[in-house]
Amino acid sequence: MSLDLDLSAPEVPEPTLFESLLRYGLLLGAVFQLVCILAVIMPFNKSYEQEESTEKNDVKGGDQTKKPKGPVPQPRQKPKKESKKKR
DSSP: OOOOOOOSOOOOOOOOHHHHHHHHHHHHHHHHHHHHHHHHHSOOOHHHHHHHHHHHHHHHHSOSSOOOOOOOOOTTSOOOOOOOOOO
16 A cells, blocks of 8 residues: 655746746835825825814904905916807
């Protein structure tokens, strides 16, 4: 009942330069994606949120009856002419 079992490690060829570059490139891409996902989930800049909240308080506390003005034309720009519709 002696069976000839080959329990030695299989012969695996050394990875080529292209395979190594591909493996490390995929690893780098995966790390970059994780960093991007974490940047979306976790806000890092707390001062931006504080500035935003103070600006909202200033707008609420000020005159609310004033309407925002339209865009002011620049002195160098020519005013746009209204075109007539052709029928």
